[in-house]
Amino acid sequence: MPELPEVEVVRRGLDSHFVGAHIEDVVIRDARSVRRNASGPAGFITALRGTTPLAAVRRGKFLWLPLDSGDALVVHLGMSGQVRLPDGEPHRHERIRFTLEAKPPVAFVDQRIFGGMALDTLVEVSDGAAAGRGSDSTRLPASVAHIARDALDPALDESRLIERLRSRAISTKVALLNQELVSGVGNIYADEALWAARINGQTPSADLTIDEWRRLLDEVRRVMSNALEAGGTSFDALYVNVNGESGYFDVSLNAYGQTGKPCARCGTPIVRVPWQNRSSHFCPSCQPVPRRG
DNA sequence: CTCGTGGCCTGATCGC
DNA sequence: TGCGATCAGGCCACGA
Secondary structure, three states, rough: OOOOHHHHHHHHHHHHHHHOOOOOEEEEHHHHHOOOOOOOHHHHHHHHOOEEOOEEEEEOOEEEEEEOOOOEEEEEEEEEEEEOOOOOOOOOOOEHHHEEOOOEEOOOEEEEOOOOOOEEEEEOOOOOOOOOOOOOOOEEHHHHOOOOOOOOOOOOOOOHHHHHHHHOOOOOHHHHHHOOEEOOOOHHHHHHEEEEEEOOOOOOOOOOOOOHHHHHHHHHHHHHHHHHHHHHHOOOOOOOOOOOOOOOOOOOOOOOEEEEEEEEOOEEEEEEEEEOOOEEEEEEOOOOOOOOO
């Protein structure tokens, strides 16, 4: 559920509360949250103990903390992951805790365990630009190298992206959600951007003109920037937020989750259709289903 | 290489 | 009251 804006706020929280802190110990409360770590949960603890994170970097929905050991701690929130500064009893879904020197501990909380953490080596990016937001370094974890630059990355090559988008035999929505083409977009902001651009997500990606893709990508940036503005300035994600559980923003939505409500543009009820084991929400009038062929 | 599908996970909610 | 089905969905492994 957390998409780029929510993950960016977590990155900022890690920047203030974790970066520069000496890790005294690591407590794993559920080994499933240590995912694909080459040395397993035990190796995860030994390799982290005594290190210090040097930065908090984000590309799309992936976070990583380069360590003074030379490796990086990779973090993905998945569906329900949160990073918190625990107060009192450990949260019911706390999976990993970092004990820090002269700082309060940092906890990884994740109800559904779609997220997780791992240690990884750093490799050079292929285009020479900063690997992600939060650092000028051109190195990123090997396990993140296949993730494309995200929609808000100044180093994103939009012309080349549109060229790739238009060469694929997939739908527009599948293209938006493919993190190897452009990263950071999830189901919520995909539906919102498509609504704003008045494009039906079922439209073949190759059928959109270059200008239509530019418009759609502009809307992707706009909805995510607005969300970031709403959540990035209003609270620190590492402190328990007001509603306690949700790690994402209460942004005003026009399509996602608005089933049956009148479209803000034309009044036609928004519809929800099952789609790839999830849902798509759109206005059937503003975003007509494309004719086949 | 490209594309589509299924599995991973827990908990809230709903119909019977 | 209990219980199974459904839904929430990002990412990756896998097969065609």
